[in-house]
Amino acid sequence: MNSTADALQTNDSAETGAQQIRDAIREAIVERRLSPGTKLSESDVGNLFKVSRTLARAALQALSYEGLVRVEKNRGAFVAYPSPDEARQIFAARRLVEPGILSEAAKRITPSQVQHLKQLLLEEGRLMSERGQSARRAEIKASGDFHLMLASISGNLIMQRFMEELVARSSLVIALYGQSSASSCGHAEHGDIIAAIERRDIETACHLMLHHISHIEGDLDLRERKSFGLKEAFER
Amino acid sequence: MNSTADALQTNDSAETGAQQIRDAIREAIVERRLSPGTKLSESDVGNLFKVSRTLARAALQALSYEGLVRVEKNRGAFVAYPSPDEARQIFAARRLVEPGILSEAAKRITPSQVQHLKQLLLEEGRLMSERGQSARRAEIKASGDFHLMLASISGNLIMQRFMEELVARSSLVIALYGQSSASSCGHAEHGDIIAAIERRDIETACHLMLHHISHIEGDLDLRERKSFGLKEAFER
């Protein structure tokens, strides 16, 4: 189930409890069970996970470093609500780094890793055909895992972590500004990219990747939606 | 003095005390007043800054997220001691992103920003001719600020933050593996890059940048030096 998430693990151990809470909240954000703007009170988070505010605070702080949570001084933590400009920057960053990552990954990829990628693609396709919220969430995750797997194959842990951040934030952006429910509409494109990698056509692969990213971004309606009074009711 | 550091400020306010401590320690690490491997005990840091362990811990945690500090479970925090492999990954990441950043920056740069860059270059040159530890530290900082300024001009806050991390970690790597005291030996190269930008020759600018990064990396002696006096005496 969590095949790639496990494969991407870099830490040696579970370390501290705050880490687990951070991961749990991040997963909830990425899978869109938590909407942008939702308030994450330290006490509430602490009670929810049966730990003290100290750990809850640490987890929220960590998420704020990743850009998934915004903490306002003396006001609290909220699930990030990326502005259209932020959204553009996120995708600009992805256009900037993903071709390089892909290029490096294509150079180092082994046959078994190609197989792993294909397996991921298959899983993605299977989820796409399923119905239900749960399948949709898994699909969102799988779609991101494709890009994360490439970063993992590239062998650069730093770029891998950066991509994790970018993919997670992309999910937020899509949740906010996505029009069609085409979060993973790039499924076919993923397949094309794998094919290009397999025949060692790096040039084409990069081109396809850029097209793929632009395709996702193109599905967004990047318009400022700051309905103030309404938003407060939405704020819970 | 802190012209660029101020210009790069993204946060609206000083926020919390932990932030200040984090910045102070980071600056000490980047300017190499703290050597890799140095132990940063929570109590010591707290006492030093006259705050409780809570804030000290938060600061160290933040630095660990940036890769400048390594925290080992139940053992403590240490100034990061990047392995040769980590060092290579850091520079690989810079080669991957800096051309893109530069390219974007060159497209958007204004005459006043060109002027600002040149001013930075001048300052860098001035510091190079000075003697003394203090000047050396300022020089290290100025050298990195050139790259950071480009990221700032590119207009992408995400890439800017990423570059801040990479530059800081590069400083650690150079402190560990640098051979000649050529930390800023690329001064002339910085000038060449600015010139290329000025005449809108993006192609050349990117090429120069790649050369510049490789030049810095080439000055490193990336050899595992984990075992201390024990093994060295034995090997010789």
Added chain:
DNA sequence: GTGCACTAAATCGTATACAATCACGCCTGG
């Protein structure tokens, strides 16, 4: 003299307690 086990000091992990700040509602004055 060497090796092992046990104790003690130090440090981190987590929880709780107190202080400061902000949001919201009430009360008063016009």
Added chain:
DNA sequence: CCAGGCGTGATTGTATACGATTTAGTGCAC
């Protein structure tokens, strides 16, 4: 009836306290 100041409650910011884990030193047995 409305506007503005003030108090109260809630939430965050910071400090302190306690328990858990590691490390180092010491003493005992062999």
